[in-house]
Amino acid sequence: MTWLDQTLDELEGQPAIGYTAGSAPAAEPTALAALALARHGRDGTARKAAEALARLQQTSGEVGVRAGETPGWPTSLAIIAWCAVDRSSYHSRTDRAVTWLLAKKNRGEAVEQTGVFGHNTSLVGWAYAEQTHTWVEPTAFAVLALKAVGKSADPATREGVLVLIDRQLPGGGLNYGNTYVLGQLLRSHQQPTGIALLALVGEHDNTDRLTKSIAWLRRSMGPDTTPLSLGWALLGLRAHEILLPEADEWLAAAASTVRKHDRSPHKLALLALAAKGWPT
Numbered sequence: 001m002t003w004l005d006q007t008l009d010e011l012e013g014q015p016a017i018g019y020t021a022g023s024a025p026a027a028e029p030t031a032l033a034a035l036a037l038a039r040h041g042r043d044g045t046a047r048k049a050a051e052a053l054a055r056l057q058q059t060s061g062e063v064g065v066r067a068g069e070t071p072g073w074p075t076s077l078a079i080i081a082w083c084a085v086d087r088s089s090y091h092s093r094t095d096r097a098v099t100w101l102l103a104k105k106n107r108g109e110a111v112e113q114t115g116v117f118g119h120n121t122s123l124v125g126w127a128y129a130e131q132t133h134t135w136v137e138p139t140a141f142a143v144l145a146l147k148a149v150g151k152s153a154d155p156a157t158r159e160g161v162l163v164l165i166d167r168q169l170p171g172g173g174l175n176y177g178n179t180y181v182l183g184q185l186l187r188s189h190q191q192p193t194g195i196a197l198l199a200l201v202g203e204h205d206n207t208d209r210l211t212k213s214i215a216w217l218r219r220s221m222g223p224d225t226t227p228l229s230l231g232w233a234l235l236g237l238r239a240h241e242i243l244l245p246e247a248d249e250w251l252a253a254a255a256s257t258v259r260k261h262d263r264s265p266h267k268l269a270l271l272a273l274a275a276k277g278w279p280t
Contacts, residue, residue, distance in 0.1 A: 003255040004040075004275055007268045011037055012045040016052035017265035018066075026066045027056050027074035029266035034081040036273040043085070050085040053078045054093055061096030062106075071129045075101055076141035083148040084279040098149055101126075101142055102156055108134030118180025125163035135177045136192045139163050140199035147199075148279075164196045165205050172212030173220070190229035193217050194236030198278055201239045214240055227254040231270035238277045251275055 001009075011017070011033050016025035034049035057063050062072035079097045082090035100106055108127040113120070125139030143160040151157055167174050173188025174196050180186065193213055200210055217233055221244070225233065231254075234247055244250075251271050258267045 003252050004272060007255060007272045008037065008040055008042060011269060012042060015045050015049035017269065019264065019266045021263040021265060024066055025052055027053060027063050028077055029269055031074065031077035031081040032266065032269040032273055035084055035279060036269050038084045039273060039276040039279060046085045050082055050090065053081055057093060057097065061100035063097065072100065072106065073126065073128050073138040073141065076138070076145035079145035080148050094149055098146070098151070101145065106130055108132065116182060117178060119178060120166045123159060123163045123166055125160045134163055136164065136167055136174050137176065137195050140195045143199040161200065161203050164200055165207070165209065168209035168213050172209060172216030174213065188216055190217060190220055190225065190233045194232035197236030198239050214242065218242060223250055223253060225250065227258050227267045227271060230254050231274040234274040235278050
């Protein structure tokens with residue numbers, strides 16, 4: 001049995017998963033499990049994961065990190081999962097979730113532009129916690145969710161795209177939130193770069209930083225890339241039609257590493273999804 005078959009079988013046995021082995025179900029890993037199962041044609045179990053996400057949804061439309069917990073940044077991932085599993089069946093849930101996502105109070109906060117930060121602090125995307133400044137990953141997830149429900153042209157989606165273009169570093173790639181701080185150029189990281197690249201598929205960047213980000217991510221990867229970074233990086237590159245010949249070998253090695261160390265179902269679900277690619 002391959003690592004992929006074993007992982008999918010395990011996800012079928014417990015489609016609602018947490019970040020660590022045996023932990024309480026959480027929205028982000030469960031959404032990734034739903035996406036992985038759906039992408040590999042295991043539709044019945046993908047629906048069970050989608051139903052688990054539905055049980056986490058509050059009346060406001062928000063999907064918190066875990067049952068009864070905030071903040072609600074995983075709402076975007078729940079929207080993406082529901083669209084991938086069965087768009088029509090989860091239409092009312094996605095509608096409520098999108099309404100929550102677009103509410104001004106649930107988006108990032110603009111702050112006054114100063115010399116402390118190098119990025120455009122007036123652009124508004126999404127944050128990990130409400131009423132805080134915009135960060136890269138929640139903005140990318142929100143853009144992906146809004147595109148999934150046909151709101152690519154929504155002003156909030158367009159501004160989110162501008163955030164992701166603006167947050168790219170001069171040499172390519174993205175950090176988690178900033179570009180320069182106090183005049184110091186920050187380093188690119190694989191995970192936020194991969195996630196941002198997913199959201200930027202089909203977008204035009206006249207600064208040419210998008211091309212540089214793709215090139216940076218490709219050359220930054222190797223057999224020692226950590227499982228989460230590897231999964232998101234491969235998803236981002238594949239979305240831009242870059243298939244690495246070493247990808248299957250690296251994924252198998254990463255899955256083996258996870259099984260030897262923490263057996264995180266979250267990491268394994270992401271690796272399984274990376275083996276197939278992000279839903280389009």
